Amino acid sequence: MNSTLEMSAFRRAKHRVFNILEGDVADPASRFCEIFIAALVILNVLAIILESVPEIHEAAGAYFHVFDLFSVGIFSIEYLLRVWSYSEKYTGPGDSPWKGRKEYIFSFFGLVDFFSTVPFYLQLLMPGTDLRVLRMFRLLRIFKLSRYNSAMDDMFEAIKSEKDSFSSALFLLFISGLLFSSLIYIIEGHDQPEVFPSIPAAMHWFMLTIISGWGNVDPVTFPGVVLVIITQILAIALAAILTGVVSTAYTTQVARREALYEMEIREVLADGVVSEEEAIKLKNMQAKYGMSDEQVEAIAAQVRAEKDLPE
Amino acid sequence: MFEQQKTTLMEILEGSPSQPMSRYAEWLISTVVLVNCSAVILDSVPEIHAVHKDFFHELEFWSVMFFTAEYLMRVWSLGAKYAGDSWKGRREYMFSAFGLVDFFATMPYYLHVFFPMLDLRILRVLRLLRILKLSKYNSALQDLFSAVYSERRAFGSAAFLLTIATIVSASLMHFAEGHAQPEHFGTIPHSIYWAIVTITSGFGNVEPVTKGGEVIALLTGFLGVCMAAIMTGIVASAFANQMSRKKSAYQAQLRQVLADDVVTDAEKDALKRLQIQFRLSDKEVQTMMDQAKAGKKS
Numbered sequence: 001m002n003s004t005l006e007m008s009a010f011r012r013a014k015h016r017v018f019n020i021l022e023g024d025v026a027d028p029a030s031r032f033c034e035i036f037i038a039a040l041v042i043l044n045v046l047a048i049i050l051e052s053v054p055e056i057h058e059a060a061g062a063y064f065h066v067f068d069l070f071s072v073g074i075f076s077i078e079y080l081l082r083v084w085s086y087s088e089k090y091t092g093p094g095d096s097p098w099k100g101r102k103e104y105i106f107s108f109f110g111l112v113d114f115f116s117t118v119p120f121y122l123q124l125l126m127p128g129t130d131l132r133v134l135r136m137f138r139l140l141r142i143f144k145l146s147r148y149n150s151a152m153d154d155m156f157e158a159i160k161s162e163k164d165s166f167s168s169a170l171f172l173l174f175i176s177g178l179l180f181s182s183l184i185y186i187i188e189g190h191d192q193p194e195v196f197p198s199i200p201a202a203m204h205w206f207m208l209t210i211i212s213g214w215g216n217v218d219p220v221t222f223p224g225v226v227l228v229i230i231t232q233i234l235a236i237a238l239a240a241i242l243t244g245v246v247s248t249a250y251t252t253q254v255a256r257r258e259a260l261y262e263m264e265i266r267e268v269l270a271d272g273v274v275s276e277e278e279a280i281k282l283k284n285m286q287a288k289y290g291m292s293d294e295q296v297e298a299i300a301a302q303v304r305a306e307k308d309l310p311e
Numbered sequence: 312m313f314e315q316q317k318t319t320l321m322e323i324l325e326g327s328p329s330q331p332m333s334r335y336a337e338w339l340i341s342t343v344v345l346v347n348c349s350a351v352i353l354d355s356v357p358e359i360h361a362v363h364k365d366f367f368h369e370l371e372f373w374s375v376m377f378f379t380a381e382y383l384m385r386v387w388s389l390g391a392k393y394a395g396d397s398w399k400g401r402r403e404y405m406f407s408a409f410g411l412v413d414f415f416a417t418m419p420y421y422l423h424v425f426f427p428m429l430d431l432r433i434l435r436v437l438r439l440l441r442i443l444k445l446s447k448y449n450s451a452l453q454d455l456f457s458a459v460y461s462e463r464r465a466f467g468s469a470a471f472l473l474t475i476a477t478i479v480s481a482s483l484m485h486f487a488e489g490h491a492q493p494e495h496f497g498t499i500p501h502s503i504y505w506a507i508v509t510i511t512s513g514f515g516n517v518e519p520v521t522k523g524g525e526v527i528a529l530l531t532g533f534l535g536v537c538m539a540a541i542m543t544g545i546v547a548s549a550f551a552n553q554m555s556r557k558k559s560a561y562q563a564q565l566r567q568v569l570a571d572d573v574v575t576d577a578e579k580d581a582l583k584r585l586q587i588q589f590r591l592s593d594k595e596v597q598t599m600m601d602q603a604k605a606g607k608k609s
């Protein structure tokens with residue numbers, strides 16, 4: 001009897017930790033935890049940047065070390081708590097506690113949490129490892145921030161929904177890269193063997209031209225000049241295509257979210273009353289979609305106006 | 312004669328959905344094309360050429376055999392495209408962009424065999440055309456071209472602007488710097504090259520030495536930023552228009568399907584096909600479906 005009671009208290013504590021760390025439910029503790037970790041991550045990144053300046057490193061190296069120890073301690077506790085509490089994610093009858101844990105450990109954020117912290121311990125075990133590699137891993141900590149910001153998710157989602165257009169732009173780049181660098185090699189290879197000794201070398205020139213508009217080399221033959229000019233115009237076109245694809249992707253995403261939100265508002269306003277629960281639901285939806293108050297107000301006003309018209 | 316085989320072969324080569332084999336044919340041809348292009352690139356590195364010369368020759372021979380077989384099979388099987396007149400479909404293929412690419416990417420090899428005196432460089436250029444064979448299998452690329460094509464007037468005016476900007480800044484630069492740097496701005500065609508480099512990259516290959524030249528160079532660089540913005544705007548609006556066209560077409564179909572309240576399997580298939588053809592994501596389709604249903608209810 002006693003043990004089951006204790007167990008349930010234990011479970012409750014675990015559930016509470018899960019909610020705080022996951023931050024799905026609005027809760028001052030989870031808010032505090034979020035801000036604390038985000039601030040620590042920002043301080044960490046600042047420390048890594050400052051530490052790379054030789055004068056600062058010499059003057060304050062000891063402080064940096066203490067700070068790193070402190071951060072690693074906090075991040076390790078965070079990681080362990082997360083692994084421990086994520087068993088609460090799936091509480092169905094047949095689910096083992098390791099289902100949620102495994103999902104977390106192998107998720108993007110789980111891997112970031114792991115690889116930004118654990119290399120520190122490796123250094124303790126094997127003092128001979130290259131410090132530069134360690135610093136690189138430490139920089140991974142900045143990705144912990146993206147957990148609290150949906151901008152990156154939004155971007156990936158938008159790119160995913162337009163992945164065909166992206167791949168066709170890349171394909172265009174690929175084909176034109178092959179053709180143009182081979183052509184410049186064939187046309188100018190004899191006249192400038194030091195810059196275009198082979199097609200792979202010409203590809204380097206092509207990429208420079210596409211990215212910056214000028215590939216550091218002036219052509220010497222007339223066909224070469226024409227080819228370089230075409231490549232430069234292609235550079236503008238490719239940049240325009242990529243920008244166009246991205247902007248279309250974002251516009252479609254925003255339009256889709258507005259449509260979803262509008263449907264929700266319509267449903268809420270259908271019975272003429274907005275209950276507390278419905279208001280919270282709308283608020284959550286707005287936060288999830290990252291919509292501004294003005295946008296939401298405009299949609300709501302439109303729906304209300306439509307409702308009033310026929311009456 | 313062989314009508315059945317001819318039709319089957321056409322469906323395989325043309326990527327008909329009823330032939331699972333067409334998937335493999337596509338992969339096989341794409342792989343051979345990619346291997347070929349890699350070979351052309353590697354062959355151009357003198358050190359690799361010295362060691363593996365014979366291998367590349369052998370590879371080229373077998374690729375040409377492969378592409379020749381492909382070309383002949385296409386020509387033969389496309390006779391089945393239009394019943395009655397077998398040369399109509401064949402002519403259509405042979406003079407289409409892909410037909411010409413297939414022809415000119417393969418045939419020069421034979422020319423070389425018969426006329427060994429031919430310039431090897433032209434042959435190599437034509438060999439590279441093989442990469443264009445890949446674009447047949449990329450429907451997104453064709454989408455991109457159609458989006459650009461529908462905005463061709465806007466592109467035309469942008470190109471016109473670019474031409475004017477190039478000529479004006481090149482001429483001005485010629486007058487401002489022609490005497491100071493005759494090797495770069497001595498003639499207007501020479502300055503045109505500088506103007507295009509400056510417009511596309513914002514920083515020219517030659518730095519102006521006079522005050523007037525500096526001002527013109529800055530203005531030209533700024534023009535480049537404007538050109539990029541105009542082009543980007545046109546392409547973005549072309550894509551957005553294409554997207555909304557596709558969506559309204561899909562929505563119209565959806566409304567038609569939902570009109571009688573029953574969604575049959577055939578209708579579901581048609582919607583699915585349309586979604587794939589328009590390359591709409593599942594989420595977008597779901598949103599449109601919810602909207603259409605909500606619209607019906609009210």
